[in-house]
Amino acid sequence: MCFVSRESAEGGGVIVEVDDKVAKVRNIKADSRPDSTWDSREKIVAFSFDYCYWSVDPEDPKYASQEMVFQDLGTSVLMGAFRGYNICLFAYGQTGSGKTYTMMGTPVSCHFGFHDRVSCSFKACSMVLFLEIYNERVRDLLKQSDHKKPYTLRVREHPETGPYVQGLSQHLVTDYKQVVELLEKGIAKRRQQFYLDLAGSERADPSYCKDRITEGANINKSLVTLGIVISTLAQNSQMFSSCQSINTLTSEGESSHGGSPSSGSSGGARRQAYIPYRDSILTWLLKDSLGGNSKTIMIATISPASSSYNETMSTLRYASNAKNIINKPRVNEDANVKLIRELREEIDRLKTMLLSFELRNSSPSWSDDRDGNLTELVLQNEMKVRVICWML
Numbered sequence: 001m002c003f004v005s006r007e008s009a010e011g012g013g014v015i016v017e018v019d020d021k022v023a024k025v026r027n028i029k030a031d032s033r034p035d036s037t038w039d040s041r042e043k044i045v046a047f048s049f050d051y052c053y054w055s056v057d058p059e060d061p062k063y064a065s066q067e068m069v070f071q072d073l074g075t076s077v078l079m080g081a082f083r084g085y086n087i088c089l090f091a092y093g094q095t096g097s098g099k100t101y102t103m104m105g106t107p108v109s110c111h112f113g114f115h116d117r118v119s120c121s122f123k124a125c126s127m128v129l130f131l132e133i134y135n136e137r138v139r140d141l142l143k144q145s146d147h148k149k150p151y152t153l154r155v156r157e158h159p160e161t162g163p164y165v166q167g168l169s170q171h172l173v174t175d176y177k178q179v180v181e182l183l184e185k186g187i188a189k190r191r192q193q194f195y196l197d198l199a200g201s202e203r204a205d206p207s208y209c210k211d212r213i214t215e216g217a218n219i220n221k222s223l224v225t226l227g228i229v230i231s232t233l234a235q236n237s238q239m240f241s242s243c244q245s246i247n248t249l250t251s252e253g254e255s256s257h258g259g260s261p262s263s264g265s266s267g268g269a270r271r272q273a274y275i276p277y278r279d280s281i282l283t284w285l286l287k288d289s290l291g292g293n294s295k296t297i298m299i300a301t302i303s304p305a306s307s308s309y310n311e312t313m314s315t316l317r318y319a320s321n322a323k324n325i326i327n328k329p330r331v332n333e334d335a336n337v338k339l340i341r342e343l344r345e346e347i348d349r350l351k352t353m354l355l356s357f358e359l360r361n362s363s364p365s366w367s368d369d370r371d372g373n374l375t376e377l378v379l380q381n382e383m384k385v386r387v388i389c390w391m392l
């Protein structure tokens with residue numbers, strides 16, 4: 001949360017307060033009515049989140065620096081990635097509220113990422129891809145177009161790995177400096193695009209106005225679809241957890257009455273609502289991040305100024321809704337690594353069985369046969385692990 005010069009110039013007061021994990025917004029609609037018609041509770045609208053940050057005044061003891069935000073969110077995101085999860089960190093908020101500042105201000109995460117990899121000395125490589133979705137078109141920010149017009153890329157969907165941008169350039173990086181260079185290159189390309197849009201003389205051209213209307217509609221389409229996707233996912237997640245509690249209660253009830261466990265169909269009769277991911281490029285590309293195989297963090301950025309009351313309330317409602325979404329992240333494993341892990345687990349299991357047979361040793365002849373088979377299995381599995389490791 002920040003207070004930018006535009007808002008200071010407008011002279012609006014600060015209507016947001018942060019109290020630990022709660023963001024409190026003064027209801028300016030209540031201010032404009034006689035006191036008696038409003039309950040005192042209605043004068044403040046409170047939203048609770050996993051973290052809330054206050055960065056209006058650097059002199060304030062509550063001031064949250066970028067480092068603090070990075071320690072809370074960035075490190076967990078990186079750790080998740082190193083452990084093999086898909087991760088997503090996205091910022092949502094009104095224009096000028098600090099999305100870019102929060103995400104890009106100081107790319108400490110890259111520093112940390114490379115440093116950590118060196119100290120742990122595990123084998124990994126990092127790729128940087130940087131795209132912009134604007135006006136329902138995808139542009140590669142790290143590849144120069146041969147034509148005057150920036151070329152646009154198509155979004156496709158892989159049956160296993162999900163949506164992706166076809167032909168998006170990938171850049172192998174080995175240190176922090178290379179990442180920063182690529183980020184700067186991409187940001188510069190993005191800004192150039194926006195400044196041309198804003199300052200060009202083409203604004204006077206009627207066809208320019210037509211284009212701007214289409215653009216506005218497309219930007220709204222992305223945001224409206226994002227809102228619909230978030231609220232439908234939240235509804236579905238809530239329905240799923242309430243069905244689970246109903247099933248738990250039903251099976252507890254049945255077992256306490258001596259009946260058989262529930263078949264699981266009783267509570268799950270209501271159908272999950274359709275999620276319109278493909279209605280906009282943004283939601284299509286964020287499909288897994290929003291409602292699937294990903295550890296996702298949403299950062300909602302707001303302005304504390306009274307002039308931004310409506311946008312602030314809308315952003316906080318979006319974020320509150322998003323809090324209810326339950327994702328199902330899974331560790332992504334290389335097929336060989338997975339096989340080795342499974343074989344090692346099997347070896348451990350067989351060794352435990354062998355040990356328990358040896359300890360019991362109640363029937364020597366039977367136990368000898370079993371021991372022999374198990375020992376053979378352990379040896380075979382150990383051999384397979386050695387061969388796979390050697391081939392890698």
Ligand SMILES: Nc1ncnc2c1ncn2[C@@H]1O[C@H](COP(=O)(O)OP(=O)(O)OP(=O)(O)O)[C@@H](O)[C@H]1O
Binds near residue numbers: 001
């Ligand atoms: N927490 C903060 N502390 C200090 N300055 C900030 C903070 N957040 C944002 N700013 C400053 O406010 C201005 C607007 O921020 P920023 O560009 O990040 O907004 P944005 O949400 O990305 O806007 P847009 O949607 O237009 O891209 C920038 O000058 C930025 O440096």
